[in-house]
Amino acid sequence: MKRRSRRVGDLALSLGTGLAAALVLLIVVVILGDVVYNGAPHMTLTFLTQAPRDGMTAGGIFPAIFGTVALVVLMTLAVLPAGVATAIYLSEYANPGSRVTRLVRVAVNNLAGVPSIVFGLFGLGFFVQFVGAGIDRALYGGQRVFGQPALVWAALTMAVLTLPVVIVATEEALAAVPRELRLASAALGASRLQTIVRVVLPQALPGILTGAILAISRGAGEVAPILFTGVAYFLPKLPRSLHDQFMQLGYHVYVLSTQSPDVDATRPILYATVLVLLLLTFALNATAVVVRSHMRRRFAGASS
Amino acid sequence: MNGDANTDAAKISLSVRDLIVSYGDKRALGPVTMEIAEKHVTALIGPSGCGKSTFLRSLNRMNDLVLGCRVEGDVRLDGQPIYGPGVDPVEVRRRVGMVFQKSNPFPKTIFDNVAYGLRIGGMRDRAEIAGRVERALERAALWNEVKERLGESAMGLSGGQQQRLCIARALAVEPEVLLMDEPASALDPIATAHIEELIHELARDYTVVIVTHNMQQAARVSDYTAFFYMGDMVEFASTDTIFTHPSQPRTEDYVTGRFG
Amino acid sequence: MRTREHTDQEFEQELRHLREQLLLMGSHVEGIISASLRALVERDSELAQRTIEADRVVDRLEIEIDGLCLQILARRQPVASDLRFVTMVLKAVTDLERMGDLGVNISERVLELNNETPLKPYVDLPRMADETQMMLREALDAFVAKDADRARRVIARDQIIDDLYAQIFRELLTYMMEESKNVYRATRLQSIAKYLERIADHATNLAELVVFMVKGSDIRHPDSRNEGDKN
Numbered sequence: 001m002k003r004r005s006r007r008v009g010d011l012a013l014s015l016g017t018g019l020a021a022a023l024v025l026l027i028v029v030v031i032l033g034d035v036v037y038n039g040a041p042h043m044t045l046t047f048l049t050q051a052p053r054d055g056m057t058a059g060g061i062f063p064a065i066f067g068t069v070a071l072v073v074l075m076t077l078a079v080l081p082a083g084v085a086t087a088i089y090l091s092e093y094a095n096p097g098s099r100v101t102r103l104v105r106v107a108v109n110n111l112a113g114v115p116s117i118v119f120g121l122f123g124l125g126f127f128v129q130f131v132g133a134g135i136d137r138a139l140y141g142g143q144r145v146f147g148q149p150a151l152v153w154a155a156l157t158m159a160v161l162t163l164p165v166v167i168v169a170t171e172e173a174l175a176a177v178p179r180e181l182r183l184a185s186a187a188l189g190a191s192r193l194q195t196i197v198r199v200v201l202p203q204a205l206p207g208i209l210t211g212a213i214l215a216i217s218r219g220a221g222e223v224a225p226i227l228f229t230g231v232a233y234f235l236p237k238l239p240r241s242l243h244d245q246f247m248q249l250g251y252h253v254y255v256l257s258t259q260s261p262d263v264d265a266t267r268p269i270l271y272a273t274v275l276v277l278l279l280l281t282f283a284l285n286a287t288a289v290v291v292r293s294h295m296r297r298r299f300a301g302a303s304s
Numbered sequence: 305m306n307g308d309a310n311t312d313a314a315k316i317s318l319s320v321r322d323l324i325v326s327y328g329d330k331r332a333l334g335p336v337t338m339e340i341a342e343k344h345v346t347a348l349i350g351p352s353g354c355g356k357s358t359f360l361r362s363l364n365r366m367n368d369l370v371l372g373c374r375v376e377g378d379v380r381l382d383g384q385p386i387y388g389p390g391v392d393p394v395e396v397r398r399r400v401g402m403v404f405q406k407s408n409p410f411p412k413t414i415f416d417n418v419a420y421g422l423r424i425g426g427m428r429d430r431a432e433i434a435g436r437v438e439r440a441l442e443r444a445a446l447w448n449e450v451k452e453r454l455g456e457s458a459m460g461l462s463g464g465q466q467q468r469l470c471i472a473r474a475l476a477v478e479p480e481v482l483l484m485d486e487p488a489s490a491l492d493p494i495a496t497a498h499i500e501e502l503i504h505e506l507a508r509d510y511t512v513v514i515v516t517h518n519m520q521q522a523a524r525v526s527d528y529t530a531f532f533y534m535g536d537m538v539e540f541a542s543t544d545t546i547f548t549h550p551s552q553p554r555t556e557d558y559v560t561g562r563f564g
Numbered sequence: 565m566r567t568r569e570h571t572d573q574e575f576e577q578e579l580r581h582l583r584e585q586l587l588l589m590g591s592h593v594e595g596i597i598s599a600s601l602r603a604l605v606e607r608d609s610e611l612a613q614r615t616i617e618a619d620r621v622v623d624r625l626e627i628e629i630d631g632l633c634l635q636i637l638a639r640r641q642p643v644a645s646d647l648r649f650v651t652m653v654l655k656a657v658t659d660l661e662r663m664g665d666l667g668v669n670i671s672e673r674v675l676e677l678n679n680e681t682p683l684k685p686y687v688d689l690p691r692m693a694d695e696t697q698m699m700l701r702e703a704l705d706a707f708v709a710k711d712a713d714r715a716r717r718v719i720a721r722d723q724i725i726d727d728l729y730a731q732i733f734r735e736l737l738t739y740m741m742e743e744s745k746n747v748y749r750a751t752r753l754q755s756i757a758k759y760l761e762r763i764a765d766h767a768t769n770l771a772e773l774v775v776f777m778v779k780g781s782d783i784r785h786p787d788s789r790n791e792g793d794k795n
Contacts, residue, residue, distance in 0.1 A: 096371075180408035184470070186369060188421035188477065189398035198424065199410055520641060547643040549780020559643045561575070562568040 035278065039271030047272060052234065058265070061273050066238055067151075067231070067246030068220060068280065074155035074242075075162065075219045080212060082159070083166030090167070091174040092196055112164035116224035123157030123229035124149075145243050152242035154230030161225050162215035169214060173207020174200060206295045213288035220281050223250040233259075249277040314341035317481060317511040318363060318400075323377035325358050325367060333358045335377065336537045338530060340481075345503060345512045347522035347543065350532035351558070356515045359532065360483050363513065364400035365393040381480065398425065401474035405486040407466035409458040409473070414450050417458045417469055421477040436476050443509075444472035445502050464495030471502065475510075482506060484514040488521065500525050519559055523547050531555045575640055579649065582632050583708075586653050589625040589660050590704045592618065594697060596667035597763065601693040604674045604756070605686055612671040612678070622664035626657045645777075652777040656707075659766040659773075663700070666759045666766075673752045673759075683739060683749040692728045692760045695721065699767040703774060712778040718771035725764040732757045 050060030086104070094101040133147035146152070177200050185195040201208075223231075232245040233255045239246040253273050260266040316339045324334035333355035340346050348356040361367045365386060367375055379386050386396045398421075409417050418437040427433055437454075441447040446468040450461070458469055467487060474482060484503070488496040503525050506512055516522050522529055523543060530540040531552070539552040550556050557563050570576040596615055603612035633654045636642060642650055699718050706714035736750045736757075776782055 178408070180404060180406065181410060183366070183369070184404065184408045184410070184473075185420070185424075187364065187366060187397055187402040187404075188424065188473065189394050190421075190424045191394055194424045198420070203411060519643070523643065548647060550644055556644050557568055560646050561570050561572060563571060 032278070035271055035275050038268065039273075039275035042268040042272040043275055047269075048276070052269075058269075061249070061252060061269070061276065063235060063238055064247040064249045064252045064273070065276065065280070068249045068277075070151060070239060070246060071155055071158065071226070071230075071248060072216055072219045072284075074151065075158040076212065076216060078156055078159035079162050079166050079215055083163050083211065083215075084170050084208060086163075087167045087170035087174060088196060088201075091171050092192065092200070108164050108167050111160075112168075114161075116161060116222055117227075119157055119161045119225040120227050120229060122160070123153055123225060127153040127156055128229060148243075149228065149230040149232075149245055150243040151230050151239050151246050154226040154246070157225045157229045158219050158222065161222065162218050165214045165218065166208075166211040169211025170204070170208050173204035173210070176207060177203045206292045209288060209292045209295065213285060213292070216284050216288065217281055220284060221250055221277070223248070223254060226251065249273060249280070253277065314344055316340065317342035317382065318513075319378075319380045319383075320363075321378040323359070323362060323375070323379060325355075325362055326374045326376075327370070328372050331535065333362075333532075333535045338537060338540050340511060340513060341528060342511050343507060343509065344527040345507045345514065345525055346528045346530065347526035348513065348515045348530050348532060349517070349519060349522045349558075350538075351563075352517070353534075354532040355535045356530075356532040357485055359537075360402075360485055360513060360515050363481070363483055364402055365396050366402065368393055398477055399479050400481040400483060401477065401479035402483045403467070403470050403474050403485070403487050406490050407463065407470045409461070409466050409469050411457065411459055413455050414458050414461070414469065415454040418472050418476050420473060425477060436478075437472075440472040440476035441469075443475050443506070444468045445498065445505075446472055462495075464491050464498060467491060467495070467499060468502070471499075471506075475506075479510065481511040481513065484512065486515055486517065489517065496521070519547075531558060533558070578632070578636055578640070579646065582629065582636065582650070582653055585625060585629050585632065586656060586660075587704060587708065589622060589629065589657065590700065592622050592625065593660050593663045593667065594700055596622070596664055597670075597693065597697050597700070600667050600670040600674060601690060603671060604677065605690060607678050607682075609675055609678045612674045615671040616668050619664045619668045622661060626661045629653060629657045645780075648777045648780060652773045656770055656773050659769045663763050663766045666763050670756050670759050673756050677749060677752050680749055683746060683753065688728060688732050688735070689753065689756060689760070692725065692732065692757060695725055695728065696760050696764045696767065699725070699764055700770070703767050703770040706771065706774045707777075710774075710778050712775045715771040715774040715778070719768050722764055722768045725761055729757050729761045 047060045048065065049062050051063055052061060053059035086108075090101060090104060094104070128147065128149060131146075132150070132153060136143060136145050136147040140146075181199050181203065182195055185199045186192075190198070226248060230245055231248045231251045233247070233251070235245060235247055253270060256266050256270045256273065260270075318340040320339070321337050322335040323337070325332050336359060348359060350356050358367065361370075362375055362379060363386075365375075367373045375387060377387075381396070381399060385391065386400075410420060412420070415437055418440050419433050422433050422436055427436075438447060438451075441450060446465060449465060450469075458466065461469060467490075471482075471487075487503075488499045491499065500521065503512055503514065507527075514522075514525065516525075526543045528540065529543045529546040531538045531546065531550075531554075533554055539546065539550055539555040541550070545551075546555060547559060550559065570579075596618055599611055599615040599618070602608065603615060633650050636650050640646070699721055702714060702718045702721075706712070706718065733754060736754050739746045740750045
């Protein structure tokens with residue numbers, strides 16, 4: 001009697017989990033399918049390289065692509081040094097039990113849980129209205145240059161959003177470097193800095209890149225933090241400097257789907273934009289995965 | 305109780321006086337007083353947890369890296385104290401090298417592994433680095449096996465080769481003393497024999513201090529032996545003495561296998 | 565005094581067995597000496613003959629004990645006190661085996677003497693034999709008790725034996741000079757005395773080995789470096 005019920009249980013479990021996996025796959029396929037089916041025809045070269053026309057009912061989305069890429073690049077430039085440095089401090093220099101360390105960790109954890117829209121408000125209040133206005137007062141004699149939504153503030157806001165991700169991923173990567181290697185380096189007369197730079201960081205690089213990937217992925221997709229800090233629906237020109245505003249794919253999708261005057265005309269544009277956004281995200285992820293596995297192969301060898 | 309190893313005949317490389325090592329407020333070792341002879345092999349034996357590895361680490365200030373570790377007492381290398389204000393631990397570690405129980409080569413090329421210590425010390429001249437690397441690998445009895453593949457990853461070597469690589473890496477910076485913490489415990493008997501042979505050779509040019517839990521190894525390899533038990537150094541004498549007629553009953557009991 | 569046992573019980577057993585065999589050999593040798601002297605005093609040729617054959621046991625034990633020692637050295641790699649013990653046993657069996665042979669020699673002389681009338685009442689020879697046997701017994705007891713002082717006292721007694729021998733020799737010399745008919749018997753008796761003296765020398769060797777085993781120092785070359793905690 002027992003044996004049969006156990007076998008039934010096993011069967012139920014494998015069926016159940018299989019179904020769940022199939023469901024997930026199904027959802028992804030449906031979404032992708034819908035997007036590809038409806039968006040692919042409209043995703044022509046001109047679409048990708050032209051600016052929008054006629055109130056977003058025609059033309060291309062190049063400025064949005066440009067803006068998204070610019071945002072992501074600036075965000076990465078800002079978050080990687082700060083995040084990696086913080087992680088190095090926590091992992092290599094800080095005394096594990098000290099109050100400061102614990103405080104920093106609590107701060108990082110809390111930061112990770114903050115809703116994105118709050119970051120947007122923070123960005124507006126701190127970067128745009130405080131720092132930006134301050135710069136204006138100091139350098140531009142009150143003229144409004146930086147004290148308004150701008151690419152740089154949006155990038156910095158996104159950097160703050162993705163900071164916990166980078167810190168955690170980097171810390172894990174650093175912790176994965178075996179202690180014996182650090183000891184070996186120290187025993188050879190290396191200072192802590194030399195050990196970190198020559199042994200720990202190179203070994204942790206694949207893991208750090210993981211953090212970068214995760215950050216980038218988020219950066220390409222999040223819309224809420226940039227709402228008040230720099231994004232715009234329509235700009236006649238591409239952003240030329242850090243204090244210009246910019247267009248962004250995610251935001252563009254939002255506006256297209258809610259405020260379009262001609263729904264039928266904009267639907268294909270909408271689908272195509274979504275498709276581009278997804279492809280961009282996938283491309284970014286794929287690049288980083290390839291780079292990571294390449295680095296891993298370089299450092300691993302036949303272990304004995 | 306400390307023994308007299310009659311090292312007067314040999315020159316003293318490291319002299320230890322009233323060394324005490326504590327973790328927090330728990331005393332782990334000491335007080336220990338002994339003198340380590342130059343260009344001889346000194347073995348430290350004793351059961352697990354007796355303090356021999358702690359003692360070894362005190363000789364090159366690796367205990368500094370252990371959280372909460374406090375070292376008191378006087379340790380001198382060639383008459384110069386290695387603890388105290390104004391002494392740079394990094395400098396100490398260049399003069400007193402260390403090889404670990406489990407070989408820990410960097411995931412770099414064989415060449416870069418051996419050159420590591422030289423480069424962090426500021427050496428830039430490629431020819432000089434290459435020369436030192438070759439000499440170190442020769443002295444570690446590894447040159448012939450790897451000279452054709454210096455650019456390959458060190459992780460591709462066998463366990464015994466990796467350990468010899470770590471020895472070469474330590475030798476490249478030309479230390480005065482070489483500390484070895486159970487250098488052959490992770491190796492098979494043939495590889496162990498190679499390492500022991502190597503230790504004999506190395507003692508011609510370096511002072512060697514080795515921690516081992518293998519008594520036969522200590523007997524084969526060393527000139528002097530110190531027996532540690534529960535944080536005390538019980539006896540320190542010539543290896544012949546320790547293994548034929550030790551003066552302390554605890555030493556006698558340990559080496560004959562009556563405990564531990 | 566160390567009463568701790570080896571963690572390895574089998575090793576402990578092997579050492580114990582070795583000790584027992586050595587003591588067994590020692591008691592056989594003791595028996596040979598006392599029997600050969602009794603054969604002389606009681607003029608018992610049969611006893612003398614049996615004594616000669618008893619030496620075979622001693623020879624067999626020598627081979628067995630050598631084998632045991634070799635085995636222990638190879639398999640156990642003993643150190644410190646264990647090493648001293650095993651090497652001591654290796655050398656002691658040589659001395660014991662010689663003592664057995666000397667006992668045989670005594671018995672052979674006894675056989676020859678029993679065909680003649682006794683030259684004189686035997687007084688000093690039995691005394692010498694008693695003393696020699698006691699030396700052997702004391703050396704073996706010192707071995708069991710690991711008592712270096714007791715062993716040293718045995719070494720001191722060798723002087724008594726030497727004096728006795730000198731005395732016996734002088735006396736026999738006068739007999740020989742008195743009459744040439746005495747020479748045959750006197751030389752046989754002198755041989756017996758000589759054998760006893762050599763047996764005593766071997767007993768002294770045993771005592772020196774005991775001191776080496778216990779103290780770890782070869783007392784022929786005093787080494788005061790390792791005076792520490794001793795029994």
